[in-house]
Amino acid sequence: MKLDDLKKEKELFTIPEGYFEDLPMQIQAKIGQSDRANTLAWAWGGLKLKYALPALSLALVAYFFVPKSGTNPLDINSLSTAQVEEYLLQETQLDDTEVVEYFIKSGQSLGLEDAGVNVPAEWLENEIDTEDLEDYL
Amino acid sequence: MVQHNSDTQSEPKAYMYLSKPPAQPASKAMMQAEDKELILKFRDEASRNWAFNQIVRKYQQRVYANIRKMVVDHDDANDLTQETFVKAWKHLANFREESQLYTWLYRIAANESLNFLSRKRRRFFVPLHDVRRELATKLDSGAGFTGDEIQLKLQKALLTLPDKQRLVFNLKYFEELTYEEMSEVTETSVGALKASYHHAVKKIEAFLAKSMDQS
Numbered sequence: 001m002k003l004d005d006l007k008k009e010k011e012l013f014t015i016p017e018g019y020f021e022d023l024p025m026q027i028q029a030k031i032g033q034s035d036r037a038n039t040l041a042w043a044w045g046g047l048k049l050k051y052a053l054p055a056l057s058l059a060l061v062a063y064f065f066v067p068k069s070g071t072n073p074l075d076i077n078s079l080s081t082a083q084v085e086e087y088l089l090q091e092t093q094l095d096d097t098e099v100v101e102y103f104i105k106s107g108q109s110l111g112l113e114d115a116g117v118n119v120p121a122e123w124l125e126n127e128i129d130t131e132d133l134e135d136y137l
Numbered sequence: 138m139v140q141h142n143s144d145t146q147s148e149p150k151a152y153m154y155l156s157k158p159p160a161q162p163a164s165k166a167m168m169q170a171e172d173k174e175l176i177l178k179f180r181d182e183a184s185r186n187w188a189f190n191q192i193v194r195k196y197q198q199r200v201y202a203n204i205r206k207m208v209v210d211h212d213d214a215n216d217l218t219q220e221t222f223v224k225a226w227k228h229l230a231n232f233r234e235e236s237q238l239y240t241w242l243y244r245i246a247a248n249e250s251l252n253f254l255s256r257k258r259r260r261f262f263v264p265l266h267d268v269r270r271e272l273a274t275k276l277d278s279g280a281g282f283t284g285d286e287i288q289l290k291l292q293k294a295l296l297t298l299p300d301k302q303r304l305v306f307n308l309k310y311f312e313e314l315t316y317e318e319m320s321e322v323t324e325t326s327v328g329a330l331k332a333s334y335h336h337a338v339k340k341i342e343a344f345l346a347k348s349m350d351q352s
Binding site: 001002003006008009010011012013014015016019020023024026027028030031034 | 186190193198222
């Protein structure tokens with residue numbers, strides 16, 4: 001079947017009576033709503049700007065003119081042992097055995113060299129039962 | 138021949154047939170000159186509302202008819218037609234007149250229709266075929282459809298096409314736009330539009346032949 005054989009009908013759908021007489025007014029009303037919404041958005045935007053600008057100015061003044069303190073980046077070497085200990089005690093859940101295991105696994109010294117005792121980490125790992133050590137401590 | 142009764146509960150009682158567009162100017166050149174004049178008046182604050190009202194009155198039926206063919210339902214078509222003209226109002230001041238006013242309006246209407254159908258699928262996670270079935274069911278219910286049985290089959294055949302191809306078919310077959318005008322509406326090359334329309338016609342003819350055999 002060829003499309004050309006069909007009679008071309010352009011009016012295929014019904015519409016409510018008077019629809020096109022009312023449509024321009026409905027569109028104008030919708031445009032009015034849309035414009036009012038835009039005006040409100042602008043007003044709100046302006047209001048926000050009214051407060052945002054002074055706030056931003058104050059922030060800039062504070063940033064550039066208030067003397068800065070303690071702004072150097074933190075470095076582990078800049079911390080005292082007491083600070084590190086305080087952190088470990090207060091802020092972490094580590095217990096003594098975990099600290100010992102960390103040193104053993106990482107192959108680092110336990111710091112006994114300072115006391116004149118040089119104990120290799122491997123030896124500690126093999127020879128010392130951490131639970132016994134904990135009991136002892 | 139099946140005559141669909143439009144007196145359903147969901148539709149208003151009083152009807153009029155979708156009439157032909159208002160009397161066309163003698164030529165496209167005249168129409169374009171008139172549109173230019175209206176755009177000029179729109180840009181003047183004092184005559185903006187009047188000019189826009191004239192534009193709406195001039196093109197509302199064509200814009201509505203185009204959208205209605207895409208979305209089938211009157212309420213949806215009404216919403217999208219209003220939205221098309223609201224968008225036209227917002228952007229007409231910046232309209233650069235690189236295309237004709239009516240092709241520009243058609244483009245907004247086409248985008249509104251395609252986005253509406255796309256949103257409908259996404260919002261309800263409805264598969265493509267279900268949206269088509271929903272539109273076909275609306276046609277079958279006869280609510281608002283005045284065409285005869287063969288026209289109903291044609292509309293159902295159109296629903297088997299992808300949305301954009303259906304739009305291309307409608308613009309060519311029903312609106313009788315030239316390929317150049319369609320190119321302005323769809324922002325697609327003339328060659329691609331010719332191919333799309335040709336394939337659409339083949340698919341529709343095959344669908345109609347099959348449905349004739351079945352009946």
